[in-house]
Amino acid sequence: MAEPAVVVEVVHAGMQGVLRCRVSLPAGSTAMQAVEASGLLQQLPVEARDxxxxGIFSRRVDADQVLRDGDRVEIYRSLALDPMAARRRRAGKP
Structure with a gap:
């Protein structure tokens, strides 16, 4: 009998557009294994890799998070501006 599989989508929304890849993995696979299987790491800028x-569906997760069928694994990029600095700037405070 074949080992059960999970099908997940791996996405990264960068400055140049959205990268996405659907992968099928053995049950019990982790978020990091999905990212590695997708091949998207090689397409990302260095700052997005390290x-x-x-995350999974906009919820931050660790790389060892076990996946369920249908999950969307999201690779987040660095923030362009610190949220606290942005609030201070909008409020006109130094």
Whole structure:
């Protein structure tokens, strides 16, 4: 009997557009294994790879998070501006 599989989508929304790849993995696979299987790491800029920030459906997860069928693994990029600095700037405070 074949080992059960999970099918997940791996996505990264960068400045140049969205990269996405659907992968099929053995049950019990992790978020990092999905990212590695997708091949998207080689297409990302260096700053998006280290440290790798991952999420599933907009919820931050660790790289060893076990996946369920239909999950969307998201590779997050660094923030362009610190949220606290942006609030201070909007409020007109130094």
């Amino acid at each position: 440290p790798l920030r991952l």
